[in-house]
Amino acid sequence: MRVLVTGASGFLGRAVAARLVAQGHRVSTLQRTSSTVRGAADILGTVTDGPVVARAVAGHDAVVHLAAKVSLAGDPADFERVNVGGTRLLLDAAAAAGVGRFVQVSSPSVAHHGASIVGEDAAPADPARARGDYARTKAAAELLALGRDAADLHVVAVRPHLVWGPGDTQLVRRVVERARAGRLPLLGHGAALIDSTYVDNAAGAVAAALGAADRVHGRAYVVTNGEPRPVAELLAGICRAAGVRPPAWRVPPALARAAGGAVELAWRVRPGTDEPPMTRFLAEQLSTAHWFDQRRTRRDLGWSPEVSVDEGLARLAGGPAGS
């Protein structure tokens, strides 16, 4: 298959592109900087640029769309433009170019209202109730993509949850840097069960969804390792793998949520160059359970995770994030 992967300079995008190359697909990648994926043809550009998108999509059988503005804070208009606008441009281009498959890489946060998720399957995306600009715009984008599912354009949404692994600039680097600076608190007792996804497993699931798109199109799948762990244990595991001391100080979840809300406001009024240390969304993510029923995902996609949490942590210790 000729596959266009967007956002391939990102942590997961790179892994997806590399896997598709390894599977023998002809892979092009669209992102602002080089993907560094060996064997893939780089197209440099942004998903918000219509003509660039149209040219990039042309000639492909499938699009795997990962490019997104992923951040804990920022201008809401930017989220809208990149996450919703970019998706729309890609879908339009895909339809125009006769692309048959479209994998929308989404996030479980599109259906997360702030309460605990305990063993549930993917709920419908819900922009109105999603928490924060990222989740809200990703929810709108997923609805948009699944709404375009048709007999000649098979759209499937995949929602990997908390992707991590060596080279991760999102979760792992944030955790490690904050822990190193002594700025990583535990919220409450840290026992809330949180599912996560080792990067290779997430890439495998995206590739599996691409392969299964003709069977499972029109649906959304949450993807995780299926190994929920107490949040404190997961964070401590990442810290240990990176050789930093795990967090030892605790903040009550309610306080963290309040602080997160205040910080969000402050960043909005006077955006800094760094990220806010805490947002309401992050506070909720770290103090409530969220783990999922993976049976439908595994059955429908014909996929199961290859790397366990423990194995992943061992690889992390030997990888670049640890150094």
Added chain:
Amino acid sequence: MTERSPAGVVDPGSFEGVEPSWSRLVTAPDADGVERTWHVLDNAGDLASAGAAPVATIVCVHGNPTWSYLWRSVLAAASAQAAGGGRAWRVVAVDQLDMGWSERTGTRRRLAQRVRDLDAVVRAAGVEGPVVTLGHDWGGVVSLGWAVDHRDELLASAVLNTAVHQPEGTPVPAPLRLALARGVHGLGTERTTAFLDTTLALAHPRLTPGVRAAYRAPYRTAARRGGIAAFVADIPVDADHPSAGELDRIAQGLRTLDVPALALWGPRDPIFSDRYLDDLRERLPHLDVHRFEGAGHLLAEDVDVAGAVLTWLGDVADRREDRDASPAADARPAREPATARLWAHLDALRDDEGTALVEMAPPRGAGPRTVSWRLLARRVDEIARGLHAFGVRPGDRVSLLVPPGADLTGVLYACLRLGAVVVVADAGLGLRGLTRAVRGARPDVVVGAVPGLAAARALGWPGRRIATHPLPRATTAALGVETTLVDLASLGAAMRGAPLPEPAQDDVAAVLFTSGSTGPAKGVVYTHAQLGAVRDALAARYGIAPGGSLVAGFAPFALLGPALGARTVTPDMDVTAPRTLTARALADAVAAADARVVFLSPAAVANVVATADALGAEDRAALAGVGTFLSAGAPVSLALLDAVGRLMPGAEAHTPYGMTEGLLMTDVTAQEIRAAQAGAAAPGGVCVGRPVPGVRVRVSALDGDGRAVGELTADAGVTGEVVVDAPHVKDRYDALWLTERASRRTAGPVDGAAARTDGARWHRTGDVGHLDAAGRLWIEGRLAHVVTTPDGVVTPVGPEQAAEQVAQVHRAAVVGVGPAGVQQLVVVVETVGDRHSARRRRARPRLAGPGLAEQVRERLRERVPASVAAVLVVPVLPTDVRHNSKVDRARVAAWAEGVLSGGRMVAP
């Protein structure tokens, strides 16, 4: 003027839980030929939409002061079942005239009219084909009136809390007396909504505002409440009442009603108490009964009546289809072979001066008391005759609140001999549990010592009262005691030689109550043949022959001694507190009767071992003569068995596996446990040994949701629910039709096409386990505690044992959190460190540190298919104190579920 139905103004279909399409009006001449309009709820449209032809029509009749709204769940469930491709039942729920949304006639209708009115509306609603009647309260009477008059159309009859007869000489229930009292009647029922509100307040739990409003809606004005008043006034309080004749006709008609019948009952009903259920049972001996402990008068609001009725009707229809398919087939399970009568040795040894009972410390008086076979046989005979003279008849229930000892033995065998049913509930249930148990068993007579009788009086337990011994006159009067066993024995002595009825082998002999570890205690019914089989299994397994002797430090065995023909010694101890047995007292008891067999409970074993230092040389010599030792009633550790084995070097130490529903299923010796453990592998568990003679043990494999659906198998290595069959398995649960149905199994897979019966009475134990290659049974936990992970089911005991291998772990509980089928495995431990008393007070529940968590995961990795999501530490695991201090896994699971979803880290 009569007020016409306001159905045009208020839409009865608009209420919570009612489909608008169910509601309609029908018109027909009433009992007196006057044209009337009825409101009915009817799911015929749903069935038509589903394309389903009904098997029969369930005609539902509400009581006073409700309306057809009461039956909305039955309509909904029946329609859902039909839509799902299941058997289709049409449900027609009528509003009686002057009630609900039916016409206000301005008349005061009598019972006979109401029965004919019902027929009129049934015809007008277009009911065709077989009919099932379902009625509640006075609607129960009306529906049964229709049933006895239309037997040729009747498929089955079911009632919820109702009454067809006011027993002579007993007063009408107090709340009704009040409602009927002059000046109160009209005020309470018609001019105000007091009667209505009182009835609606009887729901447990309380009705939601929407449901409450729906019940009140048709009765907003006094004019609309005339029917409520008329209904109350139509209760036949005495034989001269205008409706007394019709009620009596219906009550008599029931005696010949031979269709399947069901009574669903809420015992917390101030009006229709259990005595009316007794009356129905007496009229309809084949009546299936389920008493929902904790539920009350508005049963249809309290419990899933729809599910119960449809399940029961499904069986009725199945049986009819089976009968149609092969008329010769007999659906009744095979009966047990007859056994020697339980009193056979008493008869045989009636002139023997040898010792039957030895009480080392009798309740009144010092020193050992010896009772010869001759004396015991005579005493039993006298009490039996005395009870008969007192009015106790075969089948009557006698609740025994007598502490273990010679008195209890005497009255127990007297009851068995007479054919009276003994009701035995363990004082360990606590007063509340005991009250429920005794009320549920509906004893005709209570025999007790002062504490038991005082409780019976204070808590209003039913039954005539007999004291074990003479009491001061004031006490006798205060406790409502009519006579004493001593007096009955004297009375019986005077009648010696007179013929006494003898119970049949299949007659009910006893109702024993479960420990109540899972919900309210359940009454378990045994027939004479089944109790005889218990005795025979015990005799066969432990080699207790007539003429032998045993020491009973565990009360139930003291009772079985005479049936075994064995000399029975009760040691000097408080039998209700087994831990009071000392090593010296045990040695004395063994020496007193030269006993070869010793029965103890684990608590007694522990104290015997703890007090062994006090044993002298003679004591040790006496104990050395014991050949068989048994610890029963609760699990016992191998270490404890070994320790007591050292005190009785000549004895083989046994421990049995069983339950109230099957008292002796398997047995294992300390030696066997040791050998089995040496070769044990996953999934682990507790080895309880091989089936005793006559017992078959099978396993039903679990599906991914932890349901035992597999075909019964004796194959080694299959983990599933343990299912047993034996001549001494219970006959049934008492007044728990649904529970009984759920406890039974056939050999084939559940939901499979296998034959319905294979002649066995397979009992589901609720335990999970497996058989090993040597035929030994291993118990892996309770079915309700199985963890259903996406990677497979996990039984708790094996992984708990593995976790307890970690040096830091003192005790572990393995539980699941999350929805069935995707549960996560969680290990909750007590640590050795926390058990240090100094730290214990400061210890808090917490997440296990990385070292401990890793060690626990490592131990479980090879044993279970799923990985451990979390390891939590608690200072003390919650235990069920009443039940052998077992860890309360259900409570641990609920706690872990809260904590692991971000809830507060409080103590479990």
